[in-house]
Amino acid sequence: MDGTNLIIDCDVHPSASKERPLDPYVPVAFREALKQGMAAGPGQGYANPFGVDRRDASCNDPQQVALDHLDKYGISYGVLQPPGLGVSLTHNIDMGSALAQAWNEWQLAEWLSVDLRYLGSVCVNTSDPKRAVELIHQYGKHPQMKQVIVSGESVDLYGHRRYFPIFAACEELGLPFALHPGREGSLRSSTSVGRPSSYFEWHTGIPLTYQAHVISMTCEGVFAAFPGLRVVLVEGGIAWLLHTLWRLDKNFKALRSTTPWLKKRPSEYILDQVRLTTQPLEEPENPEHLAQVFAMIQAERTVCFASDFPHWDFDDPRRVFPRTLSSELLQRIFYDNAAELYGLPTRAKKEKEGGEVTS
Template identity: 45%
Template structure:
């Protein structure tokens, strides 16, 4: 075999890069947040937290049992254990930290308290996680119920080199296209930061479906995509991406298979009802493919895997879908086995390429060969 053949063989066998776009970190104890929180809020935070009831508790627990740190504490609370147990174990290039319960404080009626706690969470992340290893990248949590304070928090941390996005809760009082939120989007675009929304608050303050409350956790978990569809629909139809052409949104932990249906329905209705959205200059699906990114976990698993590949083709998955594990939660997705067989280049884009572009992260490993894996 000649030297050129050896190089080609090495390229084909080179491992793919991996960027995990949904990794949950948290303080070990509530008390760990107190150094970052004004004293006036200490008692309230220690006693009541967010003050929101967990309406739909999971019967199997939130986190994997093997993700509990060796030194004790909740799963996801020890950065050194997470590096060993998750990042290094799976060869992950970067772990995008998406936090825990802090985004839910945006539903608290006391805006000052909510913003103070969210700010404290951010400071805890910066000092206790981002300084530990360059593979950890953070998300700036903001209080979406108070756009003025949210903008201040973006301005405070937006230049931090290891903060790569803004994160908000998905279950809120109004869909994200509405003008109430636009000051946040102006700041996000100015700092070049995408905005991610993550489930968990659905049902805590407002019904999680248009027909009220489901009965139990499984039903709640099944219909999380309803919230994502509402936000994507609102963002496009309200003209957010015409007003903020540099803005990107990331839908975390809501699946992907619902997106073709939404795009088709929006395109069809736009052709008949475009007088209601005169600011739109393109089909809704074109805005979605350019400005919306979705993460894989929890990935849909049809009986015939080829059907899922068809869905990926329908949504230009090479530029819209990013891998996520949801570590350390119970429905964690292993990056080595979660994706069905697909062209290697598409897998490389989903596992790392698209996220590297979105977050501006250099990759050491690349997958260039057009082979199945």
Template identity: 40%
Template sequence: MIDCDVHNDWSTAEVLLPYLDDYFRDFLIRGEKPGPRGTFPRAQRAWLHPEGFRRQDINPVTQDDHYNLMKEHLLDKYDIDVAILTGDETLDISTIANRYYGNALASAYNNWVIDEWLSRDRRLKGSIVIYSPDPENAAAEIRRVGEHPDMVQIIMSSGSIRPYGDPFYHPIWEAASQMNLPIAVHLGGQAGINTQTFSSGPPTFYWEAHALLCQAGMSHVASTIAHGVFEKWPNTYLILTECGVSWFPTVLWRLDNDYRALRKETPWLKRLPSEYARDHIRLTTQPLENPDNKQHLWNVLETFDAKHTLLFSSDYPHWDFDDPTKIPIPADWRENILDANARQVYSRLPARDSKSHS
């Protein structure tokens, strides 16, 4: 089983201090920390969870607790072969206006996760966090860390100053292609300089906002296809993490229809949008919509061949964690979604029979 969205956290952001130079170390020690948890310098979220983000049965105190609880409640409990770490508070660095500080924090986090997490357990694999508003330096960070064998993807938050197919971001895609790493876009980063979150303005309640955050995923799908990202870099993948699933085929239907009518705008495209999506875009299961009639969901999933394109994710240890034994998918799809599909996308994962835990 491969879990494609496991959040590794810290007891305090001060764990990054040894990885920052004196100038930015002073920022972290003395600077304002307005985040909801008060541990990381980021723009304040507009929508605060009324119960907190972490599961109530998981309450780490020390840094060691974070790993030990993950091992108990996820890795060992469900016999996970690979857990892809996706960070947590660091996903919000792209909301910071100071690009120099944002890049420094990204590099510090990447060094910390290699030292503190990847060395603990062979099952753990890392994601390269980048400061996406500065694509040239983000690309340099990808190349700096991208040779590490246990860094298996690049990760950005879904909140952004532009949709991710825009040529502004092409240095990032170029570096991803060079390193043969997929790019994961994870739900989050809706604050600070990333102000274009909802198409008609901000909602009021957390649950309302959470249900609507798939809008950013729609924009990134349309943008990467329309700007020809997958024509320019045919070895790349876009993984939408925690962005929902059921909206995906309807957006592709609309894109196909409009492309047929207006293809003269984008002569660099050689295929239908849905064909690019089939080969280059993957979605993770959490949160997988769960209607009263499961067959309704399965019918939707079949329209984009989810048996071969959907990746399992638990979102551990967040409040909406999904138990891998209970996700509502057909029984004959489970082997693909829980394992085989991810191995196709993540080229650095070990062979299926080489299971070696620390």
């Protein structure tokens, strides 16, 4: 962590447990439906053969996670990515919205109340936009709820106008709209030309989902219509964005008449309004190549650190970045970019409070 001493981790995965179950937070009217299996969703079909979690870590006890993760690495804030991020895929729409509410209540009671360093994500059912907006207003005003979270798999690409009320609510409350993978392939193939045959293939291809959503949101005018909206792409990699920016700008020269709502180059909208997390970070043989990618995507404002704790591809903040990156850039990635994104105390304020930790 050379050159930085404050960290915001944008990807921490809490899980329900016997001690902290979800069931008590499900609205009373839906508990019987839950028992009857009404929370079912489409199967995705890809599982890590070795398990998703590390064998030496778990994330079901907020006090233990504070010791094993926040304290150990000097993390000022950890952004929770709750299991409820995939509720939009629940077959029964009302049950999906009830589960979204339950996961929000669960976060408040079981995690956010335990340690102020935990930041929550508002779960919504995008198949029920009206109720999703209500939940955003209900939970998004809590000081520790810092974003709205959904799955990368969706009924429609996120540029579709059915989602505009959700984006309007996010913009109104200043909450980023975050995408997280995990259920790609549930509704259709996770690639445009056929289904992968293994978790290895599926996991490697996750950036395809994000590329499709970013292109859709740009061309359909989401960023133009909601200039205050910020979109966070969690666990989707980094380098793919370059190709997408270049191709969009190239095609815009000839096809801009088909998107009259775009008043500037697509890349300008994306660099202004899209943020990416580092995990899983590409690891080229020549570290300088990664530094070049960072420069070209303006990482000093677009990239935020994420560890993916406690999953198998966890990134240790002490070792994740090439030593050639400047201390100024590391400060931006480790803390400043996310602090600005989520409206958190500035670096100067944290250091004044004694928030610094040693490398």
